[in-house]
Amino acid sequence: MAGSDKTATAFRTIGELAIETGLPQHRLRYWEQRFPQLRPLQRAGQRRYYRPEDVALVRRIHRLLNNEGYTILGVQKLLASEAAAKPKPAAAGAAGRSPLVQVRDRLSQALVRDRS
Incomplete structure (x- = not known):
C-alpha cells in the first residue's frame, strides 16, 4: 500500500x-x-x-x-x-488532566461527601 x-x-x-x-x-x-x-x-x-x-x-x-x-x-x-x-503540563494537577477526567473526579468526590 x-x-x-x-x-x-x-x-x-x-x-x-x-x-x-x-x-x-x-x-x-x-x-x-x-x-x-x-x-x-x-x-x-x-x-x-x-x-x-x-x-x-x-x-x-x-x-x-x-x-x-x-x-x-x-x-x-x-x-x-x-x-x-512550550508550557509543561502539570504532573498531578488539574491543569494536566482532560476536562472529562476533571468532571469525573469532582463527581466522585461529591459522591464520597454525600455518603459521609
Whole structure:
C-alpha cells in the first residue's frame, strides 16, 4: 500500500514517507540524527514508523530548509526555542488532566461527601 493510500492518522514507514515527501530515505535518517524532536518509533529490525506528528515535522523541516532558506543550525535553534517556550503540563494537577477526567473526579468526590 502506498503512503498516499493511508489515512492522515496512520503510521508511515520510512519508505512510504520518502515517497510521500519526495525525500530520500538517507536524508530522513540524517534528520533523525540532527533534530532530536524527530523520533519515529523503531520496532524489531530497526524498522521505523513515523507517527502523524513526525510526518508533520518532516514536512516542516523540509519547508524551512528548502523554501524559507534556513540552515540546519537555524532549524535546530528554532525548534529548540519553540520547545523551551512550550508550557509543561502539570504532573498531578488539574491543569494536566482532560476536562472529562476533571468532571469525573469532582463527581466522585461529591459522591464520597454525600455518603459521609
